[in-house]
Amino acid sequence: MTTQLISTDKLQPAAIRAIARIEYAHARPERELAARVGKALGFRSGWQPNAHLGETATSLTLWSQHELNTVYERVGGAVTTRQVERGACDGDATWKATEITLTVEVDGIGPVRVSTDWDEESGGRDLPLMRAIPDAVLIA
Template sequence: MILQTCRRHPSAGRFMATCSGCAHDLYDTEQRNRAEAAHRARLRTVLGLRHLPTPRPELGETDARRCVWDIRELDALYARLGGTVTTRQVERDYGGGTFSTTEVTLAVPTPDGGTVEVFTDWEPAAEADTLDLPVIRALHPVPVTVEPTVQDVAREDRGYWNDRYDD
């Protein structure tokens, strides 16, 4: 009978076929993989996606934060799921340096009480046709209108707008 020792787990002692330390590592890895697969399945269900790739850390993705292709795809998710829309200015890296852009984020509540953030980059100047999308209108839900007051109308009738001459 030949007994072996494991290079990764020397304290596990000698064994015949399988190192107990490696067996525990394998079990832990399998359980973690099952948990991650179940989490991805829940995300796919919540987001209504058929396929959900592994998170890409270079894009800032995590299990609870995912990137979509463009603002129209984010708008489709917003129309289907609702949620809270926010923006922030970010610096993105590319092969030759960095550039500044606006990141639009949609926070979608999940059935288990958590949230999933879905984000994309948006350039308002380059994509002016997207200003009417519901996801963008959700950023500014109430249009700002200024109603003239009686004093403003009176000043306008007199032909000047200087407050120091008002009675």
């Protein structure tokens, strides 16, 4: 008796599509949460957190204090700083930085934290965001 095997080349595309649909459906709550957060913070439509950078819908990173200030001026919130140690991906180098965090209470979601590291070369000590934390020690 000969056993008929199902051809994997016919199953594979269908299986891949099925897995993609399942993953897409599974990620729906996170996409919807991100859409609500993005709208509350005034981000562009379709914004999603960068998971490869460790971002979530309620904890994200911006490029500079100027971008963070734009969000602060748009929605307000509580501004804090802390001293952190950062490291290169390969672990060869570390450095100290001042992390600036804006915490915004988003209705129906709760606290959303938006952070960046202070960059002295970019300037901005006179930004409204920075005036909200006049006693902050900034690592230049």
